[in-house]
Amino acid sequence: MAETLVVAEGLGRVYPGAVPTVALEGVSFQFDAGEFAAIVGRSGSGKSTLLNMLGLLDTPTHGSLMLGGRDVSRIGSSERAALRNELIGFVFQYHHLLPEFSVRENVAMPALIAGRRLDADLTKRVDETLDVLGLSGLGGKGANDLSGGQKQRVAIARALMNRPPLVLADEPTGNLDTESTDAVYDLFRTVNREWGTSFLIVTHDQEIASMTDRIFEIADGKLSQDVRNEFARPTRSPSGDPARP
Amino acid sequence: MLPLKIAWRFVRSSWAQSALIIVGIAVGIAVQIFVGSLITSLQASLVKTTIGSSSHVTLTDPKDGQPVVYTERVQRLVTTTTGVKAVVPTRQVSTLYSNGTDRVPLTVKGGVLGELDRIYKLTPRTIAGTASLRPGEIMIGKDLAAKYALAPGDPLSLLTGSSRTTLRVSGVFDLGSSAANLRQAFSGPEFPRGLLGHRADQYTAIETQLTDPFLSKTVAAEWAAQLPTVKITNWQVENKDLLTALQSQSGSSYLIQVFVLVAVALGIASTLAVSAVQKSRQIGILKALGMADRRTGNIFFAEAMILGVTGTGLGVLTGYLLIAGFTAGTSRSPSSFPIVPEPGFIAISAAVGILVAVLSSLIPIRKTTRLDPIEVIQNG
């Protein structure tokens, strides 16, 4: 039986204000290590809010959240930062690379934040990660010297750098063309299969969602559906090596 | 170390902005060092001209014209007080120098040459003839010598009351002030003693110099308490106006320095504030990747240190160059004085410069620490 990674119980988030906004309400589910799932829902339904709480960027106002067997519902900001660094890899709609740093340094950043030095050992690991993402030889370039698709793949390499058990992706291909989008999902799938990394992917794209093993649907801040997708299509494109799109 | 590395990249990525603020800090610190050193040196030079060759604390008799008695007790007291570097008992008479046509007043101070040297530095200031005060000899100033064409070896006729004495000029000195060079002369102890009718232990004044002239008030008060029958004066009371002027000059110099530092602080603070806004996206993503709030604040602390240390270093260098340039440029002028760069003052200025940089990083540090990464991340 797979290890339980996330346990959410009655998870809620209310934004205070003159008229408080209930962004999320009573969300309960379990999520195991190695799962590959999509979160779908209308714009403004609360998908990002949920993802931010799972990623320890935000704290729930209601309910409880266990991550890796630990209750993280009410922990302090420095503890959240340390856990984020260790357990979570983020991929956002925008790549959010640091333009002041090289591709290699960007990818190494989560390890540098964890206190490692960019020595030969770490450089080797970064370059291996870049190879997996089809970015061989680009490590020395500036983060701004790449194409949009390449930048997003560097951001994915960065998310995978610390080999986190959970990758959270918030509309990761919203800015990419179909070809790049497919390459990104193939990559996610490969990493999921080979490294056992869990993925939770917020997406608008029904076809993308249909390629995942489990689909969460959020409506008006509530978890309206949680379905297993037994017939997940392995990939939209015919076939091929996902590492070299 | 990572915050420092990131700060360095931030500084480099907006290098024109960084260079401007570094130059700004450098100019501020250079001005601070130059103005501070200028005022200090100017004052030191003024004080030195005023009291370098005069008595700091003087013992006389309370009644005008009466001799002070230099008892063993007095001697023990003044010579054993710490901070006293010279004690010179002197006798002084007012005479008229007459050269047949002219009669000009001339004050003759009598004492032992070796002792007088300790205050008046006659020997090193002798510019013609020899420094010598044997019986029958007199040393005169260069302005008197020039005005009446007197040279070493010449006789000098002096009138005191009804008597006339002729002494021989042994040497000509330059005390650095034309008034003193015209009106002041020195002889051995016997000449004024004979005229004044003093006993061996009676003097016009016991003159002293202190290692730190600004202790003259304290020393004078201490002696006055021990010697109630002796009148004790000190230069700080007698030159009150000069000291008041120096003090208000120091005051305005401090004010200038404070304004300069305020300008430097505002410069760094605004640069860092701009930088914190410009880099908020990077800060947000670093936080999302797991950098703790406090460490992201350290980035701007490190940036302040980089700008502050570089700017201050450059400013100290420029300050030294300005001082050297000023000293070289004015060295030919007769009234010039050297600006002495005081390492202590410069070290304090540099430390204050860096401290100001650090303090002005507090606001961006607070802002950065509180930045919510979600806000930045969701707006690409």
Ligand SMILES: Nc1ncnc2c1ncn2[C@@H]1O[C@H](COP(=O)(O)OP(=O)(O)O)[C@@H](O)[C@H]1O
């Ligand atoms: N910082 C905030 N303050 C107040 N309301 C917010 C804030 N962030 C999000 N919301 C609200 O919460 C709801 C869910 O937002 P979000 O999770 O971003 O939706 P989605 O990602 O599904 O489009 C929306 O109604 C949104 O307006």
Ligand SMILES: [Mg+2]
């Ligand atoms: Mg969203």
